[in-house]
Structure formats: C-alpha cells, structure tokens
Amino acid sequence: xxxxxxxxxxxxxxxxxxxxxxxxxxxxxxxxxxxxxxxxxxxxxxxxxxxxxxxxxxxxxxxxxxxxxxxxxxxxxxxxxxxxxxxxxxxxxxxxxxxxxxxxxxxxxxxxxxxxxxxxxxxxxxxxxxxxxxxxxxxxxxxxxxxxxxxxxxxxxxxxxxxxxxxxxxxxxxxxxxxxxxxxxxxxxxxxxxxxxxxxxxxxxxxxxxxxxxxxx
Amino acid sequence: xxxxxxxxxxxxxxxxxxxxxxxxxxxxxxxxxxxxxxxxxxxxxxxxxxxxxxxxxxxxxxxxxxxxxxxxxxxxxxxxxxxxxxxxxxxxxxxxxxxxxxxxxxxxxxxxxxxxxxxxxxxxxxxxxxxxxxxxxxxxxxxxxxxxxxxxxxxxxxxxxxxxxxxxxxxxxxxxxxxxxxxxxxxxxxxxxxxxxxxxxxxxxxxxxxxxxxxxxxxxxxxxxxxxxxxxxxxxxxxxxxxxxxxxxxxxxxxxxxxxxxxxxxxxxxxxxxxxxxxxxxxxxxxxxxxxxxxxxxxxxxxxxxxxxxxxxxxxxxxxxxxxxxxxxxxxxxxxxxxxxxxxxxxxxxxxxxxxxxxxxxxxxxxxxxxxxxxxxxxxxxxxxxxxxxxxxxxxxxxxxxxxxxxxxxxxxxxxxxxxxxxxxxxxxxxxxxxxxxxxxxxxxxxxxxxxxxxxxxxxxxxxxxxxxxxxxxxxxxxxxxxxxxxxxxxxxxxxxxxxxxxxxxxxxxxxxxxxxxxxxxxxxxxxxxxxxxxxxxxxxxxxxxxxxxxxxxxxxxxxxxxxxxxxxxxxxxxxxxxxxxxxxxxxxxxxxxxxxxxxxxxxxxxxxxxxxxxxxxxxxxxxxxxxxxxxxxxxxxxxxxxxxxxxxxxxxxxxxxxxxxxxxxxxxxxxxxxxxxxxxxxxxxxxxxxxxxxxxxxxxxxxxxxxxxxxxxxxx
Numbered sequence: 001x002x003x004x005x006x007x008x009x010x011x012x013x014x015x016x017x018x019x020x021x022x023x024x025x026x027x028x029x030x031x032x033x034x035x036x037x038x039x040x041x042x043x044x045x046x047x048x049x050x051x052x053x054x055x056x057x058x059x060x061x062x063x064x065x066x067x068x069x070x071x072x073x074x075x076x077x078x079x080x081x082x083x084x085x086x087x088x089x090x091x092x093x094x095x096x097x098x099x100x101x102x103x104x105x106x107x108x109x110x111x112x113x114x115x116x117x118x119x120x121x122x123x124x125x126x127x128x129x130x131x132x133x134x135x136x137x138x139x140x141x142x143x144x145x146x147x148x149x150x151x152x153x154x155x156x157x158x159x160x161x162x163x164x165x166x167x168x169x170x171x172x173x174x175x176x177x178x179x180x181x182x183x184x185x186x187x188x189x190x191x192x193x194x195x196x197x198x199x200x201x202x203x204x205x206x207x208x209x210x211x212x213x214x215x216x217x
Numbered sequence: 218x219x220x221x222x223x224x225x226x227x228x229x230x231x232x233x234x235x236x237x238x239x240x241x242x243x244x245x246x247x248x249x250x251x252x253x254x255x256x257x258x259x260x261x262x263x264x265x266x267x268x269x270x271x272x273x274x275x276x277x278x279x280x281x282x283x284x285x286x287x288x289x290x291x292x293x294x295x296x297x298x299x300x301x302x303x304x305x306x307x308x309x310x311x312x313x314x315x316x317x318x319x320x321x322x323x324x325x326x327x328x329x330x331x332x333x334x335x336x337x338x339x340x341x342x343x344x345x346x347x348x349x350x351x352x353x354x355x356x357x358x359x360x361x362x363x364x365x366x367x368x369x370x371x372x373x374x375x376x377x378x379x380x381x382x383x384x385x386x387x388x389x390x391x392x393x394x395x396x397x398x399x400x401x402x403x404x405x406x407x408x409x410x411x412x413x414x415x416x417x418x419x420x421x422x423x424x425x426x427x428x429x430x431x432x433x434x435x436x437x438x439x440x441x442x443x444x445x446x447x448x449x450x451x452x453x454x455x456x457x458x459x460x461x462x463x464x465x466x467x468x469x470x471x472x473x474x475x476x477x478x479x480x481x482x483x484x485x486x487x488x489x490x491x492x493x494x495x496x497x498x499x500x501x502x503x504x505x506x507x508x509x510x511x512x513x514x515x516x517x518x519x520x521x522x523x524x525x526x527x528x529x530x531x532x533x534x535x536x537x538x539x540x541x542x543x544x545x546x547x548x549x550x551x552x553x554x555x556x557x558x559x560x561x562x563x564x565x566x567x568x569x570x571x572x573x574x575x576x577x578x579x580x581x582x583x584x585x586x587x588x589x590x591x592x593x594x595x596x597x598x599x600x601x602x603x604x605x606x607x608x609x610x611x612x613x614x615x616x617x618x619x620x621x622x623x624x625x626x627x628x629x630x631x632x633x634x635x636x637x638x639x640x641x642x643x644x645x646x647x648x649x650x651x652x653x654x655x656x657x658x659x660x661x662x663x664x665x666x667x668x669x670x671x672x673x674x675x676x677x678x679x680x681x682x683x684x685x686x687x688x689x690x691x692x693x694x695x696x697x698x699x700x701x702x703x704x705x706x707x708x709x710x711x712x713x714x715x716x717x718x719x720x721x722x723x724x725x726x727x728x729x730x731x732x733x734x735x736x737x738x739x740x741x742x743x744x745x746x747x748x749x750x751x752x753x754x755x756x757x758x759x760x761x762x763x764x765x766x767x768x769x770x771x772x773x774x775x776x777x778x779x780x781x782x783x784x785x786x787x788x789x790x791x792x793x794x795x796x797x798x799x800x801x802x803x804x805x806x807x808x809x810x811x812x813x814x815x816x817x818x819x820x821x822x823x824x825x826x827x828x829x830x831x832x833x834x835x836x837x838x839x840x841x842x843x844x845x846x847x848x849x850x851x852x853x854x855x856x857x858x859x860x861x862x863x864x865x866x867x868x869x870x871x872x873x874x875x876x877x878x879x880x881x882x883x884x885x886x887x888x889x890x891x892x893x894x895x896x897x898x899x900x901x902x903x904x905x906x907x908x909x910x911x912x913x914x915x916x917x918x919x920x921x922x923x924x925x926x927x928x929x930x931x932x933x934x
Contacts, residue, residue, distance in 0.1 A: 073766065080762050094757055097750060101767050103774050113750055162770035166761045168752055179760045184750045192748040208748055 035198070036114065036205075037081070039143045040098060041067055043112060046151060049100065049163050065140075079178065080165055087169060088203075091118035095168035099185045103160045108187045108212070110154065115206040139198060146195050146207075153193070155214045189213045230277050237270045386911065583699060590691040597687055601680040608676065612669055623658065630654075853924045863894070866920070870927035871898075878923070880916075891916055902926070 045055050045066045050073065055066045068074065087093045093116050100110040166182060175181075190210040197206040536550065634647050752759065849855045854866040859879075866878045879894035893899060893910060902923060909919035 072769075076762065076764070076766060095750075095752075097759075099767070103770055106771070111750055113748070115747075160770075162767040164761055164765045164767040166759050168757050168759055171754075171756055171758050173758075175760050178763050180763050182759055182761045184752060184759050186750050190749055192745075194748070210749060 035139055035143055036096070037077075038065055038140055039147060040112075041065065042144060042147060043098065044068065044163065046147070047100065047110075047157060047161075049157075049161050083176065083179065084167065087167070087173070088116070088118075092170045092173050093118070093167055094170070095166075097166040097168070097185075099164045099166060100157070100161050101164065101185070102157075103162055105159075108185050109157060109161065110212070111185070111187055111190070111210040113208050113210065115208075117204040117206075119203070142196065142198070150193065150195065150209055154209070154211055187212050226281050227278075230274055230281070234270070234274050237267065579699075579702065582702075583695070586695045586698070590688065590695060593691060594684060594688045597684055598680075601684065605673070605676060605680065609673070616665075616669075627654075627658075852920075854920060864891075868924060868927050870924065870931050872927070872930070878920075893919075 041055075042065070044050055045052065045068075050068060050070060054068055054070045054073075056069050058065055058067045068077075084093065084096070096114040096116065098112040099108055100112075101108050164185070166185065169175075187210055189212060191213050192208055192210045195207040195209060197204065199205070533547070533550070540553075630651075634651065637647075845855070849869065853869045855869070857865045857867070859865050862882045864880045864882070866880065867874070868876065868878075871877075876898040877896060878899055879896050880891040881894055882890070883892045884890045893906065893916075899906065905919060905922050905926065909915060909922055913919075
C-alpha cells in the first residue's frame, strides 16, 4: 500500500482538506474542513505515501486538486472525517495530527500538527456565512503554497512509509468503538517549523510540521 | 553623291554665269536705246561687273574645286582609313591567329614535354623493372641453384637413408639373431625357474615347520610369562609377610603408646574445661574494663562540667558584685530582671505617650501652619485690596483732574462762544458744535469708564492669581517643613523600618525577575513541547482510528515477511532434496515453481543436441561400417585396430580365423609408414616377407601376394 518517494508530504494536507470538506455542516466548518482535507490530500500525494497513480484530478471550487482513488483509503478517510466533523462542531477537538512512520524501523519521521482554537461562543450563532469562492480559493492556494515551500527543506522519505491521523480531544470525551487511545507518537530529536495560521469564522488553526533530524546534517 | 552635288553646283554656277552674261546683254539691250553717252560707262561698268562676276565665279569654282578636292581627300582619307582599319582587323586577326597558334604550339610543347617526362619516367620504371626483373631473375637463379643444391642434398639424404635402411636391416638381422639367443636363454631361465619353484616349495615346507615351531615357541613364552608373574606375586607376598612380622613385633609398644595417649587425652579435656572457664572470666573482666574506662571518661567530662558550672556559678555570684546590685541568689537576679523589665515597660509606655504627644503636637503645628498660611493669604488679599483701592483712588483722582480740565476747557470754550455769540451769525452752528462736542465727550467718558472697568478686572484677576500662587507656595513650604519635620522626627525610629522595607523591596524585585525568567523559560519549554506534540494528560487525550493505515501497513508487512520466510524455508528444503537426490521428484507437489522460459529452452536445446549427437553417431557408425565392408570386399583384408597404432589384417581367404598380420605404425600417425610385426601367420609367409618387404619394400605388393597365395591355396584350379 505504501511506497517510498522523495517528495513532500503535501498529500496529507490535501487529504485533510477533503476530509473536512466531506464532513462539516456549517459552511464555516465546511470551508475549514475543505481546506484541511485538501491540504492533507496534497501532502499525501506529494510526500509519496501512496503512489501517484492512485490519485486523480478533481475540480472543486474552480480549482483542480489531487484526490486519492484508493477505495480502502477513501473509506478510512470518510470514517475519520465524519467523526471529526462532529467533534469540530462541538468544539472538542484541540489538535489534529498527521503522523508519517517508516515501516521498516517503526519510527516516526514526520508530524504535521494543526492546533485548532475553537471560538465556542461563535458556534451558537450559526448563521452560515457564505464565503466567496475567491476567498476559499485564496486560502487553499496559500496553504498549498506554504506546503510546497516546506517541501524544500523536508528530508527525503527514502523508505516505505505509512500515515496515521491522531486527534487530540478533551479528556472526558466519549469515543466510539472504532476509535482507541494512542500515544502522541512524538518524534525523537525533531526539528519543528511553524507554518502560517489561518482563521475561519469559528476556528483559528495554527499549523506546523516537525521532522526527524537527519544525522548527516 | 558628292559628285552629283559638285555637278549641281557647277550647273548652278554655270547658270548664274549665264544669267549674268545674259543680263548685261539685256541691260545692254535695254540701255542702248536710252542713253548714248553712257555706253562706255555702262560697258565699263558691265565689264567690271562681269569681271567681278567672273572673279566671283572663279572663286566659286576654286571653292568648289577645293571643296571637291577636300571631299575627295576626305573620301580618300576615309577609304584609306577603312582600308587601314581593314588591314588592322586583318592584322589583328592574323595576330590572334598567330597567338592561338602560339598557344597551341605552347600547349603542344608542354604536352610533348609531359609526354617526354612520362616517357622518361616510363623509361625509368622500365629500367627499374628491368633491374627488378634482373634481380628476380638472379634470385630465381639462386633459388634454382638452391633447389638444385637441395635436390642434391635430398639425393644425398636419400642415399644416406638408403644406407641407413640397409644398416637397419642389418641391425634387424642382428636383433633377430639376438632374439634367438634370447629365446635360448629364456629356455634356460625357465629351467632355472622350475628349479627355483622346487626350491620354493621346499622353502615353503620349511617355512611351515618354522611357523609351527614358532607357535610352540610363543606358547612356551606365554607359559614362562605366567610363571614369572606368579613368581613375582609370591615374592611380594613374602615381602608382605616379612613386613607383617615386623609390625606384629611392634604391637606391644603401640599398646603402651595408646595407653599413654588416652591418659593425656583425659588430662587435656580437663584442661580444656578450665580453659573455657578462664576465657569466660577474661571476657567478663574485659567488659568490666571497658565499662570502667567509659565511667572514667564520663567522670572526666563531669568534672569538666562541674568546673564550668562552678565558674558560671561564680560568675553568676560575681554578677552581684559587678553590677553593684544586692545579688546573691538567683531569686535576687530574677527580681532584678523583673525590675528591669518593669522599668523597660514603663519607659516604653513613656515612649509611646511621648510619641503620641509628639504626633498631636505635630498635628496642631500643622493646623497652626495652615491657619498661618490662611492668615497670610488673607493678609495678602487685604494687601491686594488695598493696593487696588489705592489704584482706584489714583484713577479717580486722575479722572477728577481730567474732568476738571475738561470742565475748565469747556467753560473757556463756552465763554469764548458766549463772547463771540454776539459778533457772528454762526450761533446755531456753534451750538450744534457744542452739542456734538458734548456728545463726543460723553462717549469718551463712557469709553474711559469701560476701559477703567476692564483694567480693574484684569488687575483683580492678577491679584487673585498672585494670591493663589502665594498660597500654593505657602502650602509647598508647609509640606516641605512637614516632611522635613516628619523625617527628622521619624528618622531615628523609622530608619530601620525604611531600610528593612527597602531591602524587602529589593528582594522582591530580584525574586520577581527570577520568577519572570523562569516563567519565560517554562513558557518556551511548553511551547516547544506543544510544537513537538506533547499534551497535558489531565485535560486531553489522543485518539486515532483503530484500523488506521499505519496499522494495516504494519500487518501487511508482517504477513509479507512471514510469507517470505515460509517460502525461503521451502526453497531451502527443496534445494537440499535436489542436492541429495539429484533429480526433482514428482511428489514434490508442495512447491510448484514454474520452470522459467530459459530453463525450458535450454532443455530443448540439450535434447536436440543429444539427438543430433545420436544421429551423427549412427551415421558415422553406418559409414564406418560401410567403408570397412567395402575395404574388405575390395582389398580382401579386414583391417582391425587392436591396440593403439597396431593394425590387424585378416585375409578374406584365410584358412583359420586366427591367421592375421599385425602392422605397427612407426613414426607419425598420418605418415603411413608401417612395420610388420611377427605373428604365427607371418612366420609361415617368411619368403613373401623377404621378397616383397625386404627387397621390394612395398606392403601392398606383399599383401596382394599373400592374397594370391591364399586364394591359390583355397581354390583348386
């Protein structure tokens, strides 16, 4: 299912975008989620976690984006996305993390972390604010630009890798059967880079990427 | 044309001449009847005219002639020119032709030169060829000579070889003779051999007897060994017996020793008990000693303490003496202390009262100061008022002066106006003027009063401001005085408080800074951890989907690894089987590895190659068989190769199957030189051998002779 490739992990961001887009109810949430899934998909595509031939171009909001066609992956994404949508609506999600692990050594190579600060008061006033397509496009483009920029300094993923999605939630939240608790899966000896933060009407998202320091440096 | 023109001019001149001539005649004719006296004149004039005409005509003609000549000359010139040009053309053409010819000749020359050169080269080449040919010829001659030489040498060699052959034949004969002698020797040796055999048999018999005797020998030796061993044992026994005797002799002594030792044992046991008792005593004494030593030390310490206490007591007792109080007992001391404390309390109370008095006094002072300030301010106000009043007074006075002046002036004017009233007619105007003047005056007066009022207000305001300023300065001074008084009063008492407060402030400041730094560091650490993904386990938890891609991928990987391992094992087993068993057994159905294309191809090729080989072998076999049968049929001999380089020929007409001729290839295999080996059959053909092989030296002839001989023997003509 996975293979090695020396490209960035844009796919993940793009995927996250699609993820969230498919799930969110309010338009603000929708746009936020859409941005996220799109970014995650692009991370996964560019980082080469899945082979490029499993991706197809899709037109959304007048932009052509790379989405995966792998059915297993799609089902997984939809599952996670539906759950995430709920939790986002309830503002119980604190962070969303995409973890890339190397299959051979079982160690974490990259960590894309999105800190979500939810404005709980704004949630009640759920008058859907229509964001213009142009604004959405701008935001998507900015995210993609940022992710492409990060590609330049991220170390190459030489070995076969797999990704995982972690969600940091409130302690007392009831998780459904299909979800289980896991460790934070931190990187040992990591370098962190903060990316641009963006806001929707409800959330403020800070994004950053952490990668394992390579010893050759 | 020019001739024609000349002719026309000539004709024209002639005509004119004729006309001239005719005119005078006419004129003559006309004039005659008119005048008589002017005939001569007329004639003269006519002559003159005619001469003039003739001169003119002559000139004309000369002109014409000249022109004609000129034209002719021009013509001739032209002709000459044309001719010259023609000549020039022709000459140029000739020249060109000459040039061409020249060039042709030159080219021809060159070609000829080239040809000459080539001919020379050809000549040279020919010369060289000739020389080469000569050389080759010489070489050929030389080669021919060489060949002749070689031929001669070959001939010599041949002769030599023939000689050699002869010598060899001689040698052969000698060898044969030797062989016969050898045969005789052989026989002799065989006889010897028989003798030797007999001897051998005898020897064998002796050997056997020897062996039997040896056996008996060994047996006897064994017996001897046994006997020796027994002897040794017996000797040992005897020695033991001797030792035992000596030991037995020692017995009574041992008994005595035993008794003695027992007594000693008893004695030692008793002493052991005493020993143990003594040891216990010693231990007890040691402990006592230690205790005593400890006691001694304590005693020393107590004595020291006692001395100290005694000293203290003395000091305490001396206090009474030093302080001058009536102290002998501690109760007195306590009493004194109590007294002192009471005194202290009293003093403190006094202190407090004093301080309260001071405070009250200060308060009253302040109050008084403030009252004083107020009073001062009031005084100043009063002063101001007074000054204002003075200013007012002055103004009023000035006004009064002005007014009086005006009045005076007005009066003067009025008086003047009154005085002048009677004189002039301008009284209404004057009255008007007066009115206007009065109005003006009134206006000026009101203006003046207004200005004065404004001035007054301004002065009042200035005065109030000054008062305020003074009051403020007074207050300031009062506060300063208060502060200084306060500081003076409380410097002694509150210096310490201030210092302590300042110290506290500094400490708090430093602590605050330290805490700030710590806070910053912690915040940074927290930030870092947050970036790395750390979380507060109390508030947050991390969840992920159970069947996430990483999990699935790991499982997949593990499965792949397992599969690969199993396959590896299987392949290894298969390899072992193959190495052990050779061919792959068919019951190895657990692992069916489809043979690769290469292997199949190679197998096919191998099979085809084997088939080819097989076929070639069969073909060769067939051919060989054919050839052999043909040889047998045609030549009458069956040729077999028995041993390497040996050929056995069996004739078709042989009387027995064993009759065969053996030939051996001497020299190189392909050279074809053969030698006949001796066989039974060849001995019977010795004459033919002599004739055909020794003298004629031809094997085919020999063979054919043999065939003929055998054939003749077989068939009966």
